[in-house]
Amino acid sequence: MMKIVSPKPFFYKGGEKAVLLLHSFTSNTIDMKKLGKYLQKNNYSCYAPLYSGHGLSAEELLTYRPSDWWKDVLNGYQLLKDEGFKNIAVIGLSLGGVFALKVGQELKINGVVTMSVPIHREATFLQKRVYHYAKGYKQLEGKNEEQINLEMKCLKNISIDSLVEFQQLIDITMDKLALLTSPIRILYGELDEPLYKESAEVILQSVETNQKTMKGYPNSKHLMTLGSDINDVNKDILTFLNDLIW
Template sequence: MKVVAPKSFTLEGGKRAVLLLHGFTGSTKDVKRLGEYLQKRGYTCHAPMYSGHGVAPEELLQTSPSDWWKDAVDGYFHLKNMGYDEIAVAGISLGGVFSLKVAEEFPVKAVVSMCAPIKRNSTNGLFERLFNYAKIYKSFEGKSKDIIIEELEELKNLPIDSLNGIQELTENTSVQLNSITSPTLVLQGALDDAIYQESATFIHDSVEVNDKDIIWYKESGHIITVGKEKDKVCEDVYEFLNQLDWSSDSILKYA
């Protein structure tokens, strides 16, 4: 059975723009609910689907973090090209790292970092994420148990240079956190792994802005945008964005 890959989406809802960024081995499904929630409340949201994601894991390994970062940047300029001058950015997991990097390199109205592993100091756990994704993907394809086992063994022998690239990108983003000047909201699941919890506090303490906050979700793990407290996450992001001083300059130029 052919698996239909998730795609990038744009939800037009109003004069305010938000770039939504998913995580490693994730997809735009991870931020779709948040995008729809914001759209109904007057925000236009765009979420790019990274190269190699939502497809066979073997294809993912043929891409690199530089490709995924380019997709994120292209998403930012997609909104710019639509006529939006003020853009907020929100990301989950690796998308949270990307959201911080976008805020470091481009003008953004605000940044929302969700469960971003900014304190990761090795590639430990990344291949396990890919391996688990591969098992689920191949199962959805309808392959037999024997074929899945065989292909998973072959996956272990493929080059994983792209995983090293994630570590380098994360470290480079980490050392520049104090350059972020936009209002910053950090969201973190209290049931997530320790590295993510440590990262949340580190991000909050490292950005040198007065308008910053951190919110913990007691019943949530890693992908909080689809977890038990997903509705509260949507509410908190909206409340944060809504208290910003959005300029009339954010009106669509073609409107």
């Protein structure tokens, strides 16, 4: 049986301006490493928290809830404050983008970047995502097909209460978009599901700030920070950050 090395939070220290980087659901901080290194080279300090249960098995992941992951986000924001950073921007991908919107609604923030954010997701869809993640994780562990099938069958009996809470978190955050008054850049991949372009348009129309822009990337799927348009995505994010009032 192979032992999987658990991902960790990362803190890339650069300049006096700080960026909180928030990864996606069932993924981990690897989503944000290339962007973090790029921003560090351009004089930004970046911290990426790892949400509880992420990077572990699906069975362990489902023992945590979005309220736990939100605490991880708040702790990441506080860590930057405790390190002496007075000015913070937030960048999030997918679930991280939902959290970035929530940060923008509730905390003092200089700017927000969202990527691949859904305005709604059913718990049943999220459950399928967990199953897909579970199967891949078990294969990485080196388990045989029979063992994987047996464990997958057991997984289907585990409560999806945390995923129902996740669905509600998205709905509540989208209902409060008018509370977001910070500058925002909304990004989506043209090769992703059409939902994400539609969601980007809804977010653009609903936030209260006048400093808001949206852009689609022709060669990008869901994980935009690791896709074919990575150089353009990174440059556009840097331009947005450089144009903020810090």
